[in-house]
Amino acid sequence: MKTPRNSYVARHLVDVPRSGIRDFFDIVSSRKGVISLGIGEPDFVTPWHICEAAIFSLERGATAYTSNLGLMELREEIARYTERVYRVTYDPRTEIIVTVGVSEAVDLAIRALLEPGDEVLYHEPCYVSYGPVITFAHGRAVAVATRREDEFRLTRAALEAKVTPRTKALLLNFPTNPTGAIMARADLEDIAAFAREHDLIVLSDEIYAELTYEGEHHSIAALPGMKERTIHLNGFSKAFAMTGWRVGYACGPAELTDAMMKIHQYTIMCASTMGQKAALEAMRSGDADAAFMRKDYEKRRNYICASFKEMGIPCHIPKGAFYAFPYIGEFGLSAKEFCLRLLDEENVACVPGTAFGPSGEGFMRCAYAANLNNIKEAMTRLARFTAKLRQ
Amino acid sequence: MDELLRLLKENALETPRNLAKLLALSEEQVKARIAEYERQGVIRGYQAVVNEDLLGLDRVSAVIEVKITPEREGGYDLIAQRISKFPEVDSMYLMSGGYDLLVFVKGRNLKEVAFFVSDKLATISGVVSTGTHFMLKTYKDSGILMTAEKEQERLQVSP
Numbered sequence: 058m059k060t061p062r063n064s065y066v067a068r069h070l071v072d073v074p075r076s077g078i079r080d081f082f083d084i085v086s087s088r089k090g091v092i093s094l095g096i097g098e099p100d101f102v103t104p105w106h107i108c109e110a111a112i113f114s115l116e117r118g119a120t121a122y123t124s125n126l127g128l129m130e131l132r133e134e135i136a137r138y139t140e141r142v143y144r145v146t147y148d149p150r151t152e153i154i155v156t157v158g159v160s161e162a163v164d165l166a167i168r169a170l171l172e173p174g175d176e177v178l179y180h181e182p183c184y185v186s187y188g189p190v191i192t193f194a195h196g197r198a199v200a201v202a203t204r205r206e207d208e209f210r211l212t213r214a215a216l217e218a219k220v221t222p223r224t225k226a227l228l229l230n231f232p233t234n235p236t237g238a239i240m241a242r243a244d245l246e247d248i249a250a251f252a253r254e255h256d257l258i259v260l261s262d263e264i265y266a267e268l269t270y271e272g273e274h275h276s277i278a279a280l281p282g283m284k285e286r287t288i289h290l291n292g293f294s295k296a297f298a299m300t301g302w303r304v305g306y307a308c309g310p311a312e313l314t315d316a317m318m319k320i321h322q323y324t325i326m327c328a329s330t331m332g333q334k335a336a337l338e339a340m341r342s343g344d345a346d347a348a349f350m351r352k353d354y355e356k357r358r359n360y361i362c363a364s365f366k367e368m369g370i371p372c373h374i375p376k377g378a379f380y381a382f383p384y385i386g387e388f389g390l391s392a393k394e395f396c397l398r399l400l401d402e403e404n405v406a407c408v409p410g411t412a413f414g415p416s417g418e419g420f421m422r423c424a425y426a427a428n429l430n431n432i433k434e435a436m437t438r439l440a441r442f443t444a445k446l447r448q
Numbered sequence: 449m450d451e452l453l454r455l456l457k458e459n460a461l462e463t464p465r466n467l468a469k470l471l472a473l474s475e476e477q478v479k480a481r482i483a484e485y486e487r488q489g490v491i492r493g494y495q496a497v498v499n500e501d502l503l504g505l506d507r508v509s510a511v512i513e514v515k516i517t518p519e520r521e522g523g524y525d526l527i528a529q530r531i532s533k534f535p536e537v538d539s540m541y542l543m544s545g546g547y548d549l550l551v552f553v554k555g556r557n558l559k560e561v562a563f564f565v566s567d568k569l570a571t572i573s574g575v576v577s578t579g580t581h582f583m584l585k586t587y588k589d590s591g592i593l594m595t596a597e598k599e600q601e602r603l604q605v606s607p
Binding site (some may be wrong): 360 | 470
């Protein structure tokens with residue numbers, strides 16, 4: 058008889074730690090009356106006309122599978138949207154795939170590209186799933202730290218220090234969760250030149266693009282010579298407050314889209330039909346909703362940044378997404394200790410910066426996609442807490 | 449619309465200090481702009497949005513469609529102003545379509561409103577006809593829902 062194994066779980070999975078967010082979530086959930094600035098999703102309900110369009114589609118009996126690539130009319134709308142908003146033209150027949158949230162799109166793109174041992178560069182602090190998704194695909198996740206001094210923008214110098222002959226792709230997320238960093242066109246041009254020189258594919262997760270408060274959002278795919286080496290990843294969750302619908306999409310060269318489709322076809326089949334119908338309505342007539350929400354977030358951003366300034370806590374101005382990422386290093390506590398004590402003593406939940414990678418040490422993430430009254434109360438409590446720590 | 453006005457329309461009790469923080473302005477700038485809006489008559493007052501259905505008041509509200517004959521040299525405005533001065537009139541608009549004025553009135557009871565319509569409104573010279581509709585229940589007022597919907601549960605912490 059064969060000797061029983063110590064564990065049946067795949068080795069490369071065991072080594073991936075649980076998300077720091079998940080750990081923190083468990084602690085927060087055990088408490089009552091918490092004011093949470095830890096929620097990475099809009100506090101708005103999906104605009105009613107979008108919900109209503111989905112309900113109508115159900116009434117009409119649109120409950121069957123769609124094409125693997127997604128509803129043709131949705132892909133056509135996405136093509137129109139990317140042309141109008143990001144100034145990149147994609148062929149809806151061969152270059153666009155509708156996915157289950159942008160999360161699936163990231164996973165598909167990574168799996169379509171990587172062979173075991175291939176390296177992917179990504180900037181950090183960053184969204185929690187990038188590193189693990191690369192590891193699951195047997196790739197090597199190579200984090201490139203961004204710094205507060207650069208307003209958490211990615212620089213070519215930082216990338217050059219980490220690139221190797223095995224590097225195959227570069228994963229970008231601007232505006233960034235958790236730092237709110239954005240890249241100006243000139244910044245992107247440097248990165249684009251780097252990608253071309255090292256023959257890298259760029260995966261650009263632009264889920265927060267519509268939430269840019271200063272300057273204009275630029276898509277790296279729109280730069281000369283970049284469309285053919287960029288997979289543009291996006292979705293409906295943030296701009297249209299549709300997190301629970303789980304609809305995203307990827308646009309890229311036909312060869313890569315087709316490879317992604319292969320995985321998607323065998324593992325997912327298609328994104329939910331109801332969700333796609335809702336997404337269609339969002340693309341067609343959701344611009345005003347997105348603009349309205351952006352204005353509202355901007356005011357909350359101003360409020361939260363002004364509050365940190367009053368407290369004397371350094372915080373770069375987040376120019377996109379809905380997160381502030383203040384520096385809390387002066388208090389002599391680790392980010393995790395700071396957040397745990399803040400939770401314990403003032404019942405305010407913020408996420409330690411280290412949940413987004415080791416370079417997040419000394420920072421915490423405060424999501425301002427929260428009710429304004431809650432933000433106000435959280436800031437009052439945080440001011441009390443930090444004053445106490447300084448005594 | 450100016451974001452300052454939008455914020456005040458949402459919550460007129462917001463302090464100048466908070467308004468300043470929300471708009472990335474100084475408190476003095478906010479105060480000066482509010483004062484200017486008040487001086488210009490852009491801001492005409494501050495009121496609470498009250499759900500009167502919850503108060504158990506014996507009050508009735510009605511909407512009256514009024515047809516009028518415009519006056520020479522005064523157009524609709526003279527008659528409209530005459531009507532709008534009655535304290536029973538809560539709000540009033542000049543409309544396109546089948547009638548001219550839409551008048552919202554409040555009274556202690558049906559009789560009082562009926563008296564206002566038949567005795568005061570209908571007898572004004574230039575008023576051709578009236579059509580009165582009584583309100584039964586308020587669902588939404590000034591952009592605010594009168595019944596709070598249960599908040600959907602969200603994860604306390606999410607990536």
